[in-house]
Amino acid sequence: MPSVYIETYGCQMNVSDSELMYGKLQAEGYETSDSPVGADVVLVNTCAIRENAEQRVIGRLGELRRDLKPGAVLGVTGCMAQRLGPRLLETDTRVQLVVGPDAYRMLPALIDGARNGERFTATDFDLEEHYEDFTARRFEGVKAWIPVQRGCDYRCTYCIVPTTRGPERSRRLAEVVRETHEVVAQGITEVVLLGQTVNSYHDGRHDFADLLRAVGGVDGIRRVRYTSPHPNDFSDRVIAAMAETASVCEHVHLPMQSGSTSMLKRMLRRYTREEYLACVERLRAAIPGLGLTTDIIVGFPGETDEEFEDTLSLCREVRFDDAFTFKFSAREGTPATRMPPEWTVPDATVDRRYDALVATVRGIAREKNMARLGARVEVLVEKEARKGELLQARSRDFKTVLVPGTPELIGSYLRVELTGTTGATFTGATVQERSALPMAG
Ligand code: SAH
Ligand code: SF4
Ligand code: F3S
Numbered sequence: 001m002p003s004v005y006i007e008t009y010g011c012q013m014n015v016s017d018s019e020l021m022y023g024k025l026q027a028e029g030y031e032t033s034d035s036p037v038g039a040d041v042v043l044v045n046t047c048a049i050r051e052n053a054e055q056r057v058i059g060r061l062g063e064l065r066r067d068l069k070p071g072a073v074l075g076v077t078g079c080m081a082q083r084l085g086p087r088l089l090e091t092d093t094r095v096q097l098v099v100g101p102d103a104y105r106m107l108p109a110l111i112d113g114a115r116n117g118e119r120f121t122a123t124d125f126d127l128e129e130h131y132e133d134f135t136a137r138r139f140e141g142v143k144a145w146i147p148v149q150r151g152c153d154y155r156c157t158y159c160i161v162p163t164t165r166g167p168e169r170s171r172r173l174a175e176v177v178r179e180t181h182e183v184v185a186q187g188i189t190e191v192v193l194l195g196q197t198v199n200s201y202h203d204g205r206h207d208f209a210d211l212l213r214a215v216g217g218v219d220g221i222r223r224v225r226y227t228s229p230h231p232n233d234f235s236d237r238v239i240a241a242m243a244e245t246a247s248v249c250e251h252v253h254l255p256m257q258s259g260s261t262s263m264l265k266r267m268l269r270r271y272t273r274e275e276y277l278a279c280v281e282r283l284r285a286a287i288p289g290l291g292l293t294t295d296i297i298v299g300f301p302g303e304t305d306e307e308f309e310d311t312l313s314l315c316r317e318v319r320f321d322d323a324f325t326f327k328f329s330a331r332e333g334t335p336a337t338r339m340p341p342e343w344t345v346p347d348a349t350v351d352r353r354y355d356a357l358v359a360t361v362r363g364i365a366r367e368k369n370m371a372r373l374g375a376r377v378e379v380l381v382e383k384e385a386r387k388g389e390l391l392q393a394r395s396r397d398f399k400t401v402l403v404p405g406t407p408e409l410i411g412s413y414l415r416v417e418l419t420g421t422t423g424a425t426f427t428g429a430t431v432q433e434r435s436a437l438p439m440a441g
Helices: 012-027 051-067 079-084 086-091 104-115 161-165 173-185 208-216 236-244 261-266 273-286 305-318 347-372
Strands: 003-008 041-046 073-078 097-099 120-122 143-147 190-194 223-227 251-253 291-298 322-327 376-384 390-395 400-404 413-421 426-430
Touching: 003 012, 012 041, 012 073, 012 104, 012 143, 012 190, 041 051, 041 079, 051 073, 051 079, 073 079, 073 104, 079 086, 079 097, 079 161, 086 097, 086 120, 097 104, 104 120, 143 173, 173 190, 173 208, 190 208, 208 223, 208 236, 236 273, 261 273, 261 305, 273 291, 273 305, 291 305, 291 347, 305 347, 322 347, 347 413, 376 400, 400 413
Parallel strands: 003 041, 041 073, 073 097, 097 120, 143 190, 190 223, 251 291, 291 322, 400 426
Antiparallel strands: 376 390, 376 413, 390 400, 413 426
16 A cells, blocks of 8 residues: 655644545555655645745755655645645755645545656635545544634735635535534544634524534534634624533634734734724623633734834733734735835844743733632643653643643543643642542441
8 A cells, every 4th residue: 555644734724634635545545654754655734824834844845855765756735835836846846746725635636647757736726625525534532623614705914824725615514513423423522613714604504603502512522612713703693602502612712913903904904902802801701711812923014112012011901821922924925015115123123022022921821820720620631741641631721731640541531620830831630529429428
C-alpha cells in the first residue's frame, strides 16, 4: 500500500481539512504515515494568515526536499496553495501539486498524475463543496472538530482568509447532526463547531441557534464548543440557545482586534468599541461564569498612541481570560496594503506596543486565575501532559488544568479542585463530591 503523510499548519479548519484528506486517501487505499521519511506522498497543509506562517512553510519545504525518498510526491495544500497557485510550482521545483481548500476531492487523481511525473495546480472554489461523503480520519480521541461553515463574507482589511477560503457557505444542519452522531459512536463526547464567523451560520432553513440546540441535544454529547464567532452575529437567539443548551460550554473566543473605534473602522470590523463591549455584557448576563478569550492585532496601519491605549483600556475593562496577540502582517492584495505608506507603524513601536499588550493581558489573566484557586470544576482529561506524570485536562470555561493520573483516564470527566496556577494554567487535585459518596449508615 502506498503511504501518505500530511503536515498541518494554521488554524483548526486546516486540522479538520487534514483529517478529511487523510480519510479520503485512506478510502482510496493509502495508509497513513507519521513521518515524511519513507512516505510515498507528502502533503504540507499550509496557512497564509501572516508572513511568518508562509516563511515557515517555505523553510520546511526546503527540509522536506532532503528527507523525501526518490519518487515521492510532494504537494502543498491549504491557504498558501490557494493564494500562490502556480507561482508555488515555479518557486519550488520539487513541488508537484498545489491544491486549494475546495479541491481536495481531486487529490487521489492528482496524486496519480504526479506519480507519473506531472505537475498540477487546482485552486477553483466550489461553493457546494463540504466533503459530505468523506469520512474524517480523526487522531484526537477526546474531541472532534466539525466544520459547519467554509469561507468568509467579511472583508476585514488586514485579512487574507476571504481570498484563500472563498465566499461563506454553511453545511446543512442535518449533515452536521449526522456527523455528531458518528463521533459519539466512536466514543467522543466533545465537539468543536468550526467556521470563520461561525455564528453567522445559516443553511437556508436553520441558523446557528438551531444548530447549537440540535448538536447540543445529541445523546452522548457532553460538551459543545465553537470557534470563531463574530461580535455582529451574536443575535439574541444565538445567545439564548447557548445559555439554554446544557452541553454548550461557558466559553466564547470573541476576536476584538482593537479597542479603538477609529481603528476598528479602518480594519472594517463593522463594530465600535462600545458595540463590542455591549456584546460582551449581553453574553456575560446570559451565561454565568463565562470564560472569554480574544484575538488582538497591534501595529495596524495608522495606529496612534491613543488608539493603542484604547486597546489596552478595553482589555482592562473586559478582563479577558486569555488573548492571542499578533503583530500586523501586510498580506498581498488586502485593502490594508493600499493604505498610505506613511501610516506604516515603525517596527520598534510595534515591538514596544506588543510587549505592553502581552504584559497587560498576562497580568489580568494571572489576577483572574489567582482568584479562582480553591474552586471546584469539572474537567475533561485530554492527553498526557508534557511534564511528569500529569495529565492535561480542560474545564468547561477553557482553562488548562494539569491533574495527576494515569493515561487510562484520558477521555473521562473528573471533578477537581484548582490548587495552583502558573498565572496561565492550573494544577488540580481530584475531589470526591459529597453527593457522589454512598450514604452514611
Ligand atoms: N475568522 C476569525 C479570524 C481568523 S484569523 C475571526 O474573524 O475572528 C485569526 C486571527 O489572526 C485574527 O483574529 C487576527 O487577530 C489575526 N490576523 C488575521 N490577519 C492578520 C494579519 N494580516 N496580521 C496579523 N494578524 C492577523
Ligand atoms: Fe478574516 Fe475578518 Fe473573515 Fe475573520 S471575519 S476570517 S478576520 S475577513
Ligand atoms: Fe491560516 Fe487559512 Fe486558517 S490562512 S488561519 S489556515 S483559514
